[in-house]
Each structure stands twice: as structure tokens, then as C-alpha cells.
Amino acid sequence: MSEFATTNHYGTETDTRENISRRRTAGTIWRYVFYLSTSIAVMALVILILNIISGAFGYVAVKNTIEPETLSERGAPLTELSSEELIAILEANVSTGLLRRLNFEEPLAERSLDDLVELVRIRVVNPQIEETWNLFPSIFNRREIDEWMNTKAEPGTRLEFRVWLTARFIVSPQNPDPQFAGVRTAILGSLWMILITIVFAFPLGVGAAIYLEEYARDTFVNRIIRVNIYNLSGVPSIIYGLLGLAFFVRIMGPITSGAVFGASATTDPTGRTVLSAGLTLGLLILPIIIISSQEAIRAVPQSLRESSYGLGGTKWQTIWHHVIPASFDRILTGAILAVSRATGDTATLILTGAATVIFIDPRSLFTQFTALPIQIYQWSARPQGAFRNVAAAAIIVLLVLLLTMNAFAIIMRDRIRKRRLM
Amino acid sequence: MDSKTDTSEEFAGDSTEAGGSQDALKRAMAASTSATAAAPEDTDGGPVAVEIADLNFFYGDFHAVTDVSLRFRTNEVTALIGPSGCGKSTVLRTINRMNDLIPGTRADGRVLFNGKNVYDDDVDPVEIRRRIGMVFQKPNPFPKSIYDNITWGARINGYKGDYDELVENSLRRAALWDEVKDKLRQNALRLSGGQQQRLCIARTIAVEPEIILMDEPASALDPISTSKIEDLIFELKERFTIIIVTHNMQQAGRISDKTAFFMVNDKRSGYLVEWGKTRELFFNPKDERTEAYISGRFG
Ligand SMILES: Nc1ncnc2c1ncn2[C@@H]1O[C@H](COP(=O)(O)OP(=O)(O)OP(=O)(O)O)[C@@H](O)[C@H]1O
Ligand SMILES: [Mg+2]
Numbered sequence A: 001m002s003e004f005a006t007t008n009h010y011g012t013e014t015d016t017r018e019n020i021s022r023r024r025t026a027g028t029i030w031r032y033v034f035y036l037s038t039s040i041a042v043m044a045l046v047i048l049i050l051n052i053i054s055g056a057f058g059y060v061a062v063k064n065t066i067e068p069e070t071l072s073e074r075g076a077p078l079t080e081l082s083s084e085e086l087i088a089i090l091e092a093n094v095s096t097g098l099l100r101r102l103n104f105e106e107p108l109a110e111r112s113l114d115d116l117v118e119l120v121r122i123r124v125v126n127p128q129i130e131e132t133w134n135l136f137p138s139i140f141n142r143r144e145i146d147e148w149m150n151t152k153a154e155p156g157t158r159l160e161f162r163v164w165l166t167a168r169f170i171v172s173p174q175n176p177d178p179q180f181a182g183v184r185t186a187i188l189g190s191l192w193m194i195l196i197t198i199v200f201a202f203p204l205g206v207g208a209a210i211y212l213e214e215y216a217r218d219t220f221v222n223r224i225i226r227v228n229i230y231n232l233s234g235v236p237s238i239i240y241g242l243l244g245l246a247f248f249v250r251i252m253g254p255i256t257s258g259a260v261f262g263a264s265a266t267t268d269p270t271g272r273t274v275l276s277a278g279l280t281l282g283l284l285i286l287p288i289i290i291i292s293s294q295e296a297i298r299a300v301p302q303s304l305r306e307s308s309y310g311l312g313g314t315k316w317q318t319i320w321h322h323v324i325p326a327s328f329d330r331i332l333t334g335a336i337l338a339v340s341r342a343t344g345d346t347a348t349l350i351l352t353g354a355a356t357v358i359f360i361d362p363r364s365l366f367t368q369f370t371a372l373p374i375q376i377y378q379w380s381a382r383p384q385g386a387f388r389n390v391a392a393a394a395i396i397v398l399l400v401l402l403l404t405m406n407a408f409a410i411i412m413r414d415r416i417r418k419r420r421l422m
Numbered sequence B: 001m002d003s004k005t006d007t008s009e010e011f012a013g014d015s016t017e018a019g020g021s022q023d024a025l026k027r028a029m030a031a032s033t034s035a036t037a038a039a040p041e042d043t044d045g046g047p048v049a050v051e052i053a054d055l056n057f058f059y060g061d062f063h064a065v066t067d068v069s070l071r072f073r074t075n076e077v078t079a080l081i082g083p084s085g086c087g088k089s090t091v092l093r094t095i096n097r098m099n100d101l102i103p104g105t106r107a108d109g110r111v112l113f114n115g116k117n118v119y120d121d122d123v124d125p126v127e128i129r130r131r132i133g134m135v136f137q138k139p140n141p142f143p144k145s146i147y148d149n150i151t152w153g154a155r156i157n158g159y160k161g162d163y164d165e166l167v168e169n170s171l172r173r174a175a176l177w178d179e180v181k182d183k184l185r186q187n188a189l190r191l192s193g194g195q196q197q198r199l200c201i202a203r204t205i206a207v208e209p210e211i212i213l214m215d216e217p218a219s220a221l222d223p224i225s226t227s228k229i230e231d232l233i234f235e236l237k238e239r240f241t242i243i244i245v246t247h248n249m250q251q252a253g254r255i256s257d258k259t260a261f262f263m264v265n266d267k268r269s270g271y272l273v274e275w276g277k278t279r280e281l282f283f284n285p286k287d288e289r290t291e292a293y294i295s296g297r298f299g
Helices: A013-056 A083-093 A096-105 A113-125 A135-140 A142-151 A167-171 A184-215 A220-232 A237-251 A274-298 A302-310 A315-344 A347-352 A372-380 A385-421 B002-010 B021-037 B088-095 B125-131 B146-156 B163-173 B193-206 B223-237 B249-255 B278-283 B288-294
Strands: A057-064 A127-132 A157-163 B048-059 B062-073 B077-081 B105-113 B132-135 B211-215 B241-245 B258-264 B270-277
Touching: A013 A057, A013 A135, A013 A385, A057 A135, A057 A142, A083 A096, A083 A113, A127 A385, A135 A142, A142 A157, A167 A184, A167 A385, A184 A220, A184 A274, A184 A315, A184 A372, A184 A385, A220 A274, A237 A274, A237 A347, A274 A315, A274 A347, A302 A315, A302 B125, A302 B132, A315 A372, A315 A385, A315 B146, A347 A372, A372 A385, B048 B088, B048 B241, B062 B077, B062 B088, B062 B241, B062 B258, B077 B088, B077 B249, B088 B105, B088 B132, B088 B211, B088 B241, B088 B270, B125 B132, B132 B193, B146 B163, B146 B193, B163 B193, B163 B223, B193 B211, B193 B223, B223 B241, B223 B249, B249 B278, B258 B278, B258 B288, B270 B278, B270 B288, B278 B288
Parallel strands: B062 B270, B077 B241, B077 B258, B132 B211, B211 B241
Antiparallel strands: A057 A127, A057 A157, B048 B062, B048 B105, B258 B270
């Protein structure tokens, strides 16, 4: 028997058991720590979501400027009136300028009954919001609301439950009255902007990553470039906003405003266009895309490249046929995160001049525009309480937009991954 | 048994597809017998396919291979043997310039392929690799279908024939056809390790290189897969020149015509101890280090 077999450096059987149970205990403690951190994160998310949802629903106290029953001689509700009666009410109650504009858009006589009722309701009855409550006070604090109605409300004020996030809210343009404001212009502005950002930053970022990983030698200059790309990814977006303002808006103004392409009629001569903003956001996420793509490319095993070269593949064929397909799902993952960041970014847009009050849909690269985060920012800063409810509804729209885009990208990525591995 | 019957029925007229390990083994035995009967010097055999002359190889500052000179003849199998880290893979990878892919490496000396130094400035490494195929130690199929694994190399190299035929022939020659013929569209990564390695061999022979380099192609495989690959090497040598690295002495003895034995010197640099006919080297080594290594006394 060798010495190894006869001496025992680990103690008795009991010692072994104790040792194992000590290690188990440590493991259990850590498991609870991880559990706790997950719970805190989930709780924070739930609070955030509840808070947003709470703002998008709730009671409002509304008072009509003119009671609808007083409008017609019969004292009938609006829906029972004929077209002629409704047109007469409109002609009697709104300014001639507005009448002319409405007639110009579509002659009143040719409009549908529903359309006319809606017009009378908005232009003549013109309900005003006196006070709003969020969802949770609406449910749990009815007493306070009733008290407000009894003591502070003027006569004729009604209490209504309002859902701020409606189909009308999504398809309507911006409006100075919170009841009629919508996010259509902002959604379209955001989509245009994101499209420009992706088209600009994705190919550029992936291209740069391919160069840095597959072609660039390990020289001093290249190392400095790499380090700087890492640093750039941490620069706050307000600084990119300043850069965008100086470069895309001011210096490149003639191009980003479309002036050199003769697009001046519809556009803003200052270069504060959706193009400038999209390009600036592209710069913002470029380092993130480069870094995540570099990491994706680096994760491709060298053996895959060797099998391609071993069959007589050129460098380009190796990259195009093997390296990119093998890393594309990871490249997409990084791009998804980057684009989400761009979609929600506000500071950059404030500086590159997304206009806050804009009523027209973006129609080209060179139009002024507004975007969802800007719209939310602007609404939350308004003094009327109702705008805060509108902002909450817009936040939900922004989140749903982000979720949809991410879901789409993730499904695409998973299909690519599956096709590669099945 | 069934599958073999199928094969012979389908390809009754194909003489190169004489299939089955039995035949291959017989031929192998015949080959090695004839090798013993021949003269001991390296003057016989076919024309020289590759000649390595005074090769020194550096990984950065590390002098990995010192003064190697070796000849490989057409339609012969040459085995490179020696202890781990003695530079067998390095030497193998200099032949098709695979080491170019590792930054900071340098090869001094000459590697003559059909008389032309592959390290000359006017030589395109892509052409070298297309004409000198390689099978790696770890199976590395593309993460694509079995079919695409075979056709990719053919496609980029301008293959003009029928692709289905190419796939079938290559897989048959690599003794893989029967196992995969029903799932050619399946991803190659779902094959077993041994099947993957035979697929890598199939895709290498599909581009019809002149020389095939194999770096321990059977090191991760079970005995059955190993013997299939050994049979395959016998088949292949009728058409190709094969250079194979192996740690398995029996394998080297079974399959190779020539063997080169490497060791490391006191600076951890690899050098060639001796080379020649496998029979000679195994049964009558000139150098006592060779004898010690082969008989398992060190290494
Ligand atoms: N990429 C590399 N960079 C630096 N040194 C390397 C590299 N590859 C191999 N080496 C060194 O070169 C020497 C020879 O390596 P090589 O892989 O050729 O050995 P080998 O004979 O194939 O060994 P094994 O039988 O274990 O595969 C070893 O000392 C190894 O550490
Ligand atoms: Mg090796």
C-alpha cells in the first residue's frame, strides 16, 4: 500500500458531511441574495408600470361651455338633430374664419351626420376639464372626489371616467386642448427618425466592427481607436446632441434641410430636420453597435474560419459566408438594445431641434418633426393637470412601440439562429 | 448489412466504389508488404509532391521548429509522429500556409509544392489551400446543412458538374453516405463527432485537392469511426497524397508508407530526428530515440 492510500487528509466521514453541508449553506445564502435582487428589480418595474397606467385612466370633472340641450329650440340631444340644424348651430356659434376653413377642408353640407355632431361637440359645446384624478385615487379615494364635486365644482360640472389611451389618441395629431391631443405626429416622427438611425448606424457599425476584428492589425493606432470607441459608448447623449447641432444642423444645414436638393418648400431652412436628428442618434448608438458587433464576431470560433480557408476560401468569402452568418444573431441582439436606447433618447432631440408643437405629419427626410419622448417631455411640463394624463398615455404608446420593435427583432433573430442550428 | 446491399445495387458498375472495410484492409496489407520489399532509401516511389527544406518556424519570438527537411511523395501516406508540442501541427500547417492566419508568425526556409516555394511572393495562399486540402484535429463542419458543407467549397472553386452527384460521391468515398443519405438537409452540427469528421473529409475531397493534410483526424473518435477513417485513407491515397499527424503508433504503422519522427530539443523547439519507410523506422530505427519512443519507453 502506498502512503496515499493509507493516510487520510480529509478527516472522518462526519468531517466530510460537515464540509459538504457548510458549502451547501453558503450556496443557499447566495441563492436568497440573488432572489432578493431579482425581486427588487421586478418590484421597481411593477411600480413604474402601475404609475404609468394610473396616469392614463381616471375620473375627470368636465364642464360644458354651452350645454348641448340649449342649442336647439327643441332642447333635444345633439344626436337627434338633423344635418341642417347642426350646420345652423355651427354657423351661429363659431367664428367666420373657422367656418371658412372647415368648409374649405370639406363643405359642411357634404359632411356626415356623425362628423357634424363631433364638430358641434368640440367647437360649440366645448367641454372644459376642471380637474383630473389618476386611476388609483379614482378607485380608492372616491370620497375625496365626491367632496371636491360637492364643494369646489361649479354648477353643471359632471364627473366622467376617462380612458386617455384611445384609438383616437393614437391617430390624432397634436392639439392645444388636452382632450383632443394625439400622438400621431410623434409616432410618425419617431418611426422616421429610427428608420434613418438604423439605416445609417447599422451598416456603418457592423462594417467598422468587421474591419476592426477581421482586417485591422494590432497596431498602436488601431488600439487607440478601439479604446476610444469604448469610451465613446459612455458619452452622455446631450453631448451627442451638441455635436449634432453643430455639425448636422449648422454646418451640414444646406444638406440636412434639403435646400441643395430643392426641397425647401416643405422644409425648415435651419436644418432642424428629422434627417439631422436621425443621423445624430445614429452617431449616438454607433459605438454601441460597433462594440457589440465586435464581440459577436470575436465569439466566432477560429476553427470555423480555418475550415473556410482550408477549402480555398478567400478572406472575403470567409467573412461573408461564415463569420457574418455565425455572428449575425448576436450582432442583432446588440443592435436591438442600441436602437431601443435611441428610440427613447430625449436630450439629443432637444438640441437637434425636434419641434415640440407640430401638427403636420413628417413627409420627407427634410421635414421638421416631433418624437414621442419629446412630446412626453413637453406635455409633462404643461401646467394643466390633464396634460399629465395625456403624457402617461403617450408613455404607454412609446413603451408599446419599443416592445413591438424589440419583439419583431427578436423573432427575426431567433429565426436566423434556428435556421443556422437545425 | 442492408445498407451495404443497397450500395452495391445502386452502384454496381462503379469500380472505385468497391466499398467496405474488408477490401480496404486487404489493399492496405498489400501496400505495406510491397513497402517492406522495396529499397530502404528514399529514392523510390512516385514523384516528390512536397519538399520541405531547412524549415524554421517562429511564433513571435518562440522558435517552434528548427531545421526540418522532409520529402512527401505522390500517392503515399506520410505519418508525422512525436511527443506533444514537438511541432507536428506547426510543420503540417506550414505546408498549406495555414499559419499565415496566426498573427506574428514567421516561416524561414522553403516548402516546395511541385517544385515551387509556397512562400514565394508571387504565390497566392488561396490557391495553395485550394490545392492542398486540410482536415483538422477537431471536427469543424460549417453550421450549415450536410449538403451545403460539401457543396460550399466546390461552389466557390467553380465546380461545373452536378452538385447532387458530387455530394453523393464525396459522402460515399468518406464512408458516410449510408448514415446521412436521408438527412442531407439537416444541420451538420447534429451529427456525431465521428460523422462530423468524415463529413470534413468528404468536403475536403469534394474540391479534389492534390494533397490532403490531416491533423490527428481520429484522435477524438471511437475505434469503429477510427477504423472507418483509416480505411478511407487507404482509399484516398490512390488519388491523393496524404500527410497525417498521429499519436497512435499502431495507426501510423497500419496506414503510412513513410514516417517522420519529431522531438523537442532543450529549448523546447521541435526538430526532425529521423524519417523514412514506416517499416524501416518501426522495426529498424537508426536513432535510439526513435526506438525508445516507438517502443513506448518515453514520450
Ligand atoms: N498559436 C501559437 N502561438 C504560440 N505558440 C504556439 C502556437 N501554436 C503552437 N505553439 C507552440 O509551438 C509548439 C509546437 O506546437 P504544435 O501544435 O505544432 O505541437 P504538436 O506537435 O502538434 O503537439 P500535439 O501533439 O500536442 O498536437 C508548442 O510548444 C506550442 O506551445
Ligand atoms: Mg498538434
